[in-house]
Amino acid sequence: MQFFSGNMRPFAPAAALFACLALAACQTAGSGTDITAIDTAQGSEENIASLTAVIERNPRDPQAYNVRGSAFGRAGRYREALEDFDTAIRLNPSYFQAYANRALIHRYLGESGKAVSDYNRAIQLNASYDAAYIGRGNLYRLNGRTREAFDDFQRAIQLDTTDPRAYHNRGLLYQAQGQHNFALEDFSTAISLAPDAAEPYNGRGLSYLALGDEENAFSDFNTAIKLDGDIAEGWANQALVYERRGEKQKAARSYRQALKLDPEYGPAKAGLSRVSG
Template structure:
């Protein structure tokens, strides 16, 4: 149901006068979409009680592993996913979950092997294609990333990450009209998340549509005031309009939220003394 549009030549320099504010999107990752498991101590305790009652249930380890992952307890998550796989070597969900933990821990080789295994076990598992595609995207393997996001979309995924990430690839190659379509789809699937709005806003800005870009960045902030990227993007519009004092305040807010966010740091340096 999706039109195929290859990335031909990725002209990464095509984007930006908009500086380095491209949407990273990493925060929209999830542990194989296991929504029932949260990372609270209470939930982990409840899941541990389930495992004590049914120690040979691979699903119980898989769900607790996801909870550990959400809590940032990655080594414990790995142990649970290892156990889930030992109990059920054909669990494609456990392989995909473990792959994401390997990604978070910086072991990209093991992550790739687990995504490959998940896809081998279930070639229609959209989550694994999306995870592997993001692994490829971050490694600069853009053609392979595009194919994986495209495959997930052709499988009729309802996961907004597939559209958001493919939109980032279109955006990076200067194909902003295609990017706008993908970001719009990501927004329709996850209207409460800021990332689609940030991505779409940057493509609007690249096309000279400052009004719609500003509206998207403000919506992103309204949805979640804790995302540094949204404030830096808003500041970028203020800066382009010559409203340097307002830009300085928004850049400062972005830097406060994420002291390592380079566009915020560079924006503060450019507008210093105006806030």
């Protein structure tokens, strides 16, 4: 059954999806700050102290609370982030970026219902806010609501988003459906928008591998490891190619590295068992 007409590609619901792989995003248009655009370093104690000083000088400025809330979020101080986003919204009930940022914190806290409600409100306030569609789409994807997830990523892309997450996450949906040529296009676009991010290389490599293009797959997995050697998936993917080539010792070494990074990573556990046996 096709869900889309015209020039949209057909997509059917998936039984299972790949895990969430968030990418650093570019800031979207409009005033205010998107939490995904805050660099990790901006969650430092020094920066938060500086932002607190700004709030002390401007206690009625909703943007100041939104920015500090974003920094709290980057620092993993989620309850403090919520308080700042609550204040920003109370001072400016039309502050759509603050709703989207609060939604992300609710998601981190496992409060999916509240997260969807905030994303819905952000979109109601600004129907062209791509970050809200991407955030809500990823939440839908993780909860198995694949059709709605696809619709949201599609909408963000139709809005000419420059956020690589829209393409990366849509690529994961195509990949989960076995539509690997479409997935390759989306992963490649995500790479062009975020060339230093490892995740889309891992995604594209898996689709290359599914299409029998082992050489390009191996190249992508190696690039992913060079960009971020602390992601277990990259090592497990590299090991899978070694395993397919019959290089069991190299495969075992890469699988062990993946397990060193994430002792519970299932594909690495299974792979190491195969090559060790």
